[in-house]
Amino acid sequence: MEIQNIYRYRKQRGANLGSWISLEDCISKDPFREAQQPAKSDLDLASGNNAKEILEQHWDSWMTDEDWKWLSEHGINTVRIPIGFYHVCGKDASVLEGTDFAHLYSVFSGAWSRILNAIDTAMKYGFGVLIDLQCAPGKQNPFPHSGQSGPVRFYEENNMKQTQHVLSILARELHTKPxxxxxxxxxQPQNNPKLPEWYASTINLLHGIAPSLPIYIHDAWNPQQYAQFAGSRPEFVVVDHHLYRCFKKSDNELSADQHAQLLREKTLADFKDYAGKCRGNIIVGEFCASLTTVWNDPGGDPVEKDNQRRTFAKAEVDLFEQTCAGYMFWTYKMDHVDTGAGLKDAVNAGVMPNWFGIKKKHGVEVKSDQAKFNDAIEKSFSEYCVKWDKQGGTYEHWRFKDGFARGWNDAYLFFSSDQGSSISELGFKGQWAKQCLVDHSKEKGSSNNLWEYEHGFIQGADEASAVFKAAY
Known part of the structure; x- marks a missing residue:
């Protein structure tokens, strides 16, 4: 199996590298020391004194070898890197044309080489990289972390078109990176009637440039709508939902136990529904353990507050493991201690687990047990035939058996791969089954019963996972 497919289709257990390339003052305050007021956004920082030197010093020091090593030593296998459109100007200066950043090429031109270096460094540690356009021309949400202060102007035609231009450059340059x-x-775009149409036209554009590159769309806080949208697309489209329970007054009034109970019941049912609409192509690209909006709240017993966060965080991770193809904590680290929103601090405080996924055991060979495979496929095939034959109709049950075998074998290809410090697991099962179905239909012919192959594939992959985890 190609290494690129391992990275793209495995289950992602990750962290956001927030405020590294695109900065946020609540995470790293010092770079804003000479920023223009209100000193909250990249544009404010770039408009201040010594901006180029300040930014480049930060880009070169925020993530060190020790940071990459720490992530590897805790089972992380994917990082999400938020960037702004202006960070691409070092590759193509035209991305700045007609924007409020048009005069800032010299400030941001050094970012592109750092982005490429970040991807290469991540590769050395076996990390996948999700590049996230956090700041679009005209800004897509009202918050300064979208690159600048002021109103949302993304939905003006020129800004939507310019964003597509930026994305086409990113797709062209990055799709070959394994x-x-x-x-x-x-x-996190502000939802708008124009957004689904823009998503559709952008996906069409990028698919023409890089047909195999997975495209991630944020759900604009409407997961039902965009899960259904993603499920209707033939391409590899993934819904990104961000789960926070700290911004609303109604959330602040609930205890950690109450939040955890909601996650185990209502939210679990909701997530299963979202996943069902989009072939399981859903991740939680941002979440944290915070239960208040005051990131550095000095009040209360810190030990008890961490206990509350731990209860909440465990329910979050359990939910994501059951229903999502991936999840990424916001954020990896801050310039101050925060056990709710800084992963490194949260792990050190016992709020988040010390390891994510299954730790590799050195010297232990990973291979499929032929006897267990034979037992599993015969039992599953027999039960499957009994179930469907009772309902009548014309079937091709042998396709189920073919799918089961492929799902089982591919699951073990992921388990035995070398990428990263943790065991790789097939995460985007529905999407990979769909991809394998193309090969199957070419070899065995098309049919109205191709769904039997997909059913078999999913069941085979699930059975292999259960057998592997029980034995490893």
Whole structure:
């Protein structure tokens, strides 16, 4: 199996590298020391004194070898890197034309080489990289982390078109990188009737440039709508949902136990529904363990607050493991201690687990047990035939058996891959089954019963996972 497919289709357990390339003052305050007021956004920073020197020093020091090593030593296999459109100007200066950043080429031109270096460094540690366009021309949400202050102007025609231009450059330059797992085309956009149409035309554009590159879309806080949208697309489209329970007053009034109970019940049912609409192509690209909006709240017993966060965080991870193809904590680290929103601090405080996924055991060979495979496929095939034959109709049950075998064998190809410190697991099962179905239909012919192959594939992959985890 190609290494690129391992990175793109495995289950992602990750962290956001927030405020590394695109900065946020609540995460890293010092770079804003000479920014223009209100000193909250990249544009404010770039408009201040010594901006180029300040930014480049930050880009070169925020993530060190020790940071990459720490992530590897805790089972992380994917990082999400938020960037702004202006960070691409070092590759193509035209991305700045007609924007409020048009005069800032010299400030941001050094970012592109750092982005490429980040991807290459991640590759050395076996990390996949999701590139996230956090800041689009005209800004797509009202918050300064979208690159600048002021109103949302993304939905003006020129800005939507310019964003597509930026994304086409990113797709062209990054799709051959083995460890780039996808391109998130817009972070947290304010929902708008124009958004689905823009998503559709952008996906069409990027598919023409890089047909195999997974495209990630944020759900604009409407997961039902965009899960259905993603499920209707033939391409590899992934829905990114961000789960926070700290911004609303109604959330602040609930205890951690109450939040955890909601996650185990209502939210679990909701997530299963979303996943069902989009072939399981859903991740939680941002979440944290915070239960208040005051990131550095000095009040209360810190030990008890961490206990509350731990209860909430465990329910989050359990939910994501059951229903999602991936999840990424926001954020990896901050310039101050925060056990709710800084992964490194949260792990050190016991709020988040010390390891994500299944730790590789050195010297232990990973291979399929032929006897267990034979037992599993015969039992599953027998039960499948009994179930469907009772309902009548014309079937091709042998396709189920073919699918089961492929699902089982491919699951073990992921388990035995070398990428990263944790065991790779097939995460985007529905999408990979769909891809394998193309090969199957070419070899065995098309049919109205191709769905039997997909059913078999999913069941085979699930059975292999259960057998592997029980034995490893």
């Amino acid at each position: 460890n780039v797992v996808g391109l998130e085309i817009l972070n």
